[in-house]
Amino acid sequence: KAGVTQTPRYLIKTRGQQVTLSCSPISGHRSVSWYQQTPGQGLQFLFEYFSETQRNKGNFPGRFSGRQFSNSRSEMNVSTLELGDSALYLCASSHLGSGGWTEAFFGQGTRLTVV
Amino acid sequence: AQKITQTQPGMFVQEKEAVTLDCTYDTSDPSYGLFWYKQPSSGEMIFLIYQGSYDQQNATEGRYSLNFQKARKSANLVISASQLGDSAMYFCAMREGTGNQFYFGTGTSLTVIP
Numbered sequence: 438k439a440g441v442t443q444t445p446r447y448l449i450k451t452r453g454q455q456v457t458l459s460c461s462p463i464s465g466h467r468s469v470s471w472y473q474q475t476p477g478q479g480l481q482f483l484f485e486y487f488s489e490t491q492r493n494k495g496n497f498p499g500r501f502s503g504r505q506f507s508n509s510r511s512e513m514n515v516s517t518l519e520l521g522d523s524a525l526y527l528c529a530s531s532h533l534g535s536g537g538w539t540e541a542f543f544g545q546g547t548r549l550t551v552v
Numbered sequence: 553a554q555k556i557t558q559t560q561p562g563m564f565v566q567e568k569e570a571v572t573l574d575c576t577y578d579t580s581d582p583s584y585g586l587f588w589y590k591q592p593s594s595g596e597m598i599f600l601i602y603q604g605s606y607d608q609q610n611a612t613e614g615r616y617s618l619n620f621q622k623a624r625k626s627a628n629l630v631i632s633a634s635q636l637g638d639s640a641m642y643f644c645a646m647r648e649g650t651g652n653q654f655y656f657g658t659g660t661s662l663t664v665i666p
Contacts, residue, residue, distance in 0.1 A: 468652050470652055470653065470654070472654070472656075479656060479657075479658050479659070480643065480654075480656035482653045482654065482655075485652050485653060487652070492652070493651065493652070493653055495653075525595050527595075527597060529597075529654070531652055540587065540599050540602050541587075541599070541652070541654065542599060543589070543596060543597035543598075543599075544596065545594060545595055545596040546595040546596065548595065
């Protein structure tokens with residue numbers, strides 16, 4: 438069974454540009470969540486998609502957006518990149534729609550560097 | 553208030569010894585799940601163990617066990633017989649109610665010494 442696949446693994450962008458990251462969840466998983474990890478702020482929740490609908494959103498500016506396709510693959514987009522957006526972006530895939538008692542599997546992350 | 557607190561930024565353990573990583577949590581929801589993840593330098597978060605708030609028994613998965621003390625709101629991870637490959641960051645996390653959002657602690661860096 439394939440794991441969670443995030444592409445690309447590494448990315449270098451210039452301030453002001455935009456970037457799109459992709460996440461393919463485990464087959465059959467309909468929930469995809471995104472997290473930003475930085476040394477200063479730790480792991481912070483960005484948003485969650487389930488069956489193509491955003492169900493929950495963290496406290497991030499509108500420059501951060503996402504979507505989910507009918508095959509459950511998800512993309513997140515960051516527009517007008519800032520130096521502070523440099524981070525490891527992790528995607529998590531879950532089987533059920535909700536519940537504290539379902540484990541989530543993470544991808545290897547996309548390491549974004551903004552210069 | 554922080555939902556998940558990990559007070560040990562770094563820990564060292566001798567190979568083959570046991571080690572306990574601390575985690576306390578804060579929630580008013582009676583239904584929640586507690587998770588531990590391992591993050592090696594490669595970046596991937598690897599699921600280790602899970603404990604539900606209604607579970608009566610402490611969770612165990614191979615060399616990992618979760619010492620769940622509900623009244624104290626603690627969910628410590630115990631790694632028995634440490635191996636060199638256990639060196640990594642360890643994160644405690646919680647999900648509440650019907651939500652899928654994880655609340656993570658700041659992590660503990662574990663170094664296993666040969």
